[in-house]
Amino acid sequence: xxxQEKEFYDxxxxxxxxxxxxxLYFVITIIRYQRRSLRLHKEKIxxxxxxxxxxxxxxxxxxxxxxxxxxAAVKLQINxxxxxxxxxxQVIAGASQHIDNIxxxxxxxxxxxxxxxxxxxxxxxxxxxxxxxxxxxxGLQLKFVCNQELKLxxxxxxxxxxxxxxxxxxxxxxxxxxxxxxxxxxxxxSLLLMTADDGKGFNYFARVKDNPGLGLRNLQSRAEVMxxxxxxxSEPGKGTLYTFEIPV
Amino acid sequence: MSDTLRFILSLxxxxxxxxxxxxxxxxxxxxYPFIYYISLMLLVEIIVKLLMNNGLSNALIVFLNLxxxxxFSLLTWLFHAWGxxxxxxxxFVSVLGAFVVAWGVVTLFIENVFTPNYLxxxxxxxxxxxxxxxxxxxxxxxxxGRIFRNAQFWICLGIxxxxxxxxxxxxxxxxxxxxxxxxxxxANLHKIIVFxxxxxxxxxxxxxxxxxxxxxxxxxxxx
Numbered sequence: 125x126x127x128q129e130k131e132f133y134d135x136x137x138x139x140x141x142x143x144x145x146x147x148l149y150f151v152i153t154i155i156r157y158q159r160r161s162l163r164l165h166k167e168k169i170x171x172x173x174x175x176x177x178x179x180x181x182x183x184x185x186x187x188x189x190x191x192x193x194x195x196a197a198v199k200l201q202i203n204x205x206x207x208x209x210x211x212x213x214q215v216i217a218g219a220s221q222h223i224d225n226i227x228x229x230x231x232x233x234x235x236x237x238x239x240x241x242x243x244x245x246x247x248x249x250x251x252x253x254x255x256x257x258x259x260x261x262x263g264l265q266l267k268f269v270c271n272q273e274l275k276l277x278x279x280x281x282x283x284x285x286x287x288x289x290x291x292x293x294x295x296x297x298x299x300x301x302x303x304x305x306x307x308x309x310x311x312x313x314s315l316l317l318m319t320a321d322d323g324k325g326f327n328y329f330a331r332v333k334d335n336p337g338l339g340l341r342n343l344q345s346r347a348e349v350m351x352x353x354x355x356x357x358s359e360p361g362k363g364t365l366y367t368f369e370i371p372v
Numbered sequence: 373m374s375d376t377l378r379f380i381l382s383l384x385x386x387x388x389x390x391x392x393x394x395x396x397x398x399x400x401x402x403x404y405p406f407i408y409y410i411s412l413m414l415l416v417e418i419i420v421k422l423l424m425n426n427g428l429s430n431a432l433i434v435f436l437n438l439x440x441x442x443x444f445s446l447l448t449w450l451f452h453a454w455g456x457x458x459x460x461x462x463x464f465v466s467v468l469g470a471f472v473v474a475w476g477v478v479t480l481f482i483e484n485v486f487t488p489n490y491l492x493x494x495x496x497x498x499x500x501x502x503x504x505x506x507x508x509x510x511x512x513x514x515x516x517g518r519i520f521r522n523a524q525f526w527i528c529l530g531i532x533x534x535x536x537x538x539x540x541x542x543x544x545x546x547x548x549x550x551x552x553x554x555x556x557x558x559a560n561l562h563k564i565i566v567f568x569x570x571x572x573x574x575x576x577x578x579x580x581x582x583x584x585x586x587x588x589x590x591x592x593x594x595x
Contacts, residue, residue: 129557136544140564143536151529158512158519165516348516 169345177238177282184237187230195230199223239285247274247281248308251288255306258292266292269307276315276372283346284308284317284370291319291366294339299323299364310372317368325358375424378566382417384573389414391580399583405450406527406583410576412442430486437489441475444496447531451503454524456510471496490546497535497542504528504535526579530572537568 202219205212235241242250248270255268276284288306295304301323309316340356343366347354352370392407399407416439423432448468457463478492479485508528512519519525541564 126554129554133557133560136540136561136564140537140540143540147533147536154508154512155519158515161512162516351517353517 166349170349173283173346173349180237184234187237188234192227192230192234195223195227199227236289242281242285243278247276247284250281250285251306251308254285254289254292258296262296264292264296264301265303267303267305269305270309272308272310274308274310274315280350280370280372283350284315284368287317287343287346287368288319290339290342295321295323295364299325301363313371315368315370315372317366317370319366320363322363325360325362325364327360328356328358378562379417379421381566381570382573383414384570385410385413385417385576388573388577388580391577392583395580395583398585400586402453403450403523403583405446405453406579409443409446409450410580412439412446433486433488437479437485437492440489440493440496441472444471444475444500447500448503450527451507454507456503456507471499488545490542490549493542494539494546497539500531500535501539504531508532521582523579523582523584526575526582530575530579533575534568534572537564541565 199220202216202223205216207213207216239250239254241253251268251270255266258264259266274281291306292304295301299321301321304319304321307316307318309318344354347368347370350370352368355367356364357367358364388410389407392410396404396407416435419435420432423429423435445468448464448471451457452459452461452464457467474495475489475492478495479489482491483489505528507524511522511524511528515522515525541561544561
């Protein structure tokens with residue numbers, strides 16, 4: 125290389141070096157920003173979910189323990205009325221039946237808000253109970269497959285339970301499906317939750333782009349706070365498949 | 373730096389290709405264009421070496437001109453599979469069509485098929501860097517896991533680094549076109565691309581490791 129070429133080559137090397145430094149700076153700042161943003165996002169969702177669950181738990185407890193007890197006391201008092209009039213007896217029997225219905229409904233609402241089975245007997249039993257109740261109430265053919273014992277933190281159990289509730293609710297409201305299958309398997313350090321329905325499906329990417337809706341956002345948020353990943357495969361006419369991979 | 377050493381360094385893409393072939397059946401289909409791309413890179417490195425050894429310089433230039441089009445097409449297909457063009461096939465085909473026309477105009481009319489199509493290389497390098505930056509930004513906003521475990525991150529980073537230096541290289545060569553420069557100068561200039569290529573090949577190998585699995589858990593039970 126002559127002197128002119130050497131000078132030119134040095135200039136090129138300087139440009140390459142500057143571009144390299146800018147690229148490095150760009151990447152480092154982006155990574156730092158992404159990490160901070162991710163942490164803040166997770167903290168925010170966690171706080172929202174915690175508040176929601178606490179409130180649900182409080183309402184469930186108030187409904188079950190206070191209103192339930194009050195209604196039981198009212199029923200006891202009504203039944204203690206001593207009357208010989210057949211008309212009055214019929215009114216008392218009717219009122220008692222109404223109170224029984226209200227107590228049953230309250231228990232159902234309270235159970236939906238915070239299932240006792242989930243807290244006392246764990247996730248697997250709670251899902252089985254929820255599936256059975258939904259099957260009886262709606263007529264949707266539901267199948268739950270889980271051949272392993274699930275031992276998770278209560279917070280994760282609640283989140284997984286809510287995810288299943290949301291998917292079943294979406295299937296009933298929007299999918300027009302006759303069949304829904306839910307499977308949970310634990311492989312190594314991951315819990316895989318998979319659901320599939322034979323409903324009308326939807327264009328997932330178009331839905332997410334336009335307006336993902338509260339249900340889909342809820343699923344995504346709960347997967348995120350558990351450090352997991354959610355995937356949805358759905359096309360019009362081909363049903364909907366959800367997969368969640370959650371670290372345990 | 374000898375030609376043999378340069379060739380050996382360029383073969384560093386073989387790590388990514390081997391990992392890609394081993395994982396091919398298990399990975400997400402959206403990454404298939406990337407596996408095709410790195411396999412093509414390996415093939416091109418070998419063919420280029422063979423053409424150079426046999427002194428077929430004209431064939432080498434024609435081959436590299438054709439390769440630029442194949443490279444752009446595969447990477448654009450990759451970005452389309454990642455949802456860059458809003459998964460709109462019409463936009464993807466239009467972009468691809470526009471660049472095929474640009475390639476034809478630059479390679480056949482502005483320059484000739486036996487001259488390196490530097491103008492097209494500059495144009496498509498810009499486009500690929502823009503595609504990568506857009507995908508990179510989208511990923512930073514939407515990705516909720518560890519970014520280092522995201523294959524898109526490594527691939528976009530690799531494309532940004534390589535094509536930025538490739539842009540500088542092509543711009544310099546275009547400036548020097550028609551001027552007489554020594555072989556040492558040209559060899560030194562080529563070193564920049566050789567080293568950036570080596571770095572990017574390593575990034576691609578890391579990327580292939582982190583390509584996500586297919587989401588086909590449903591095959592374990594049927595409706």
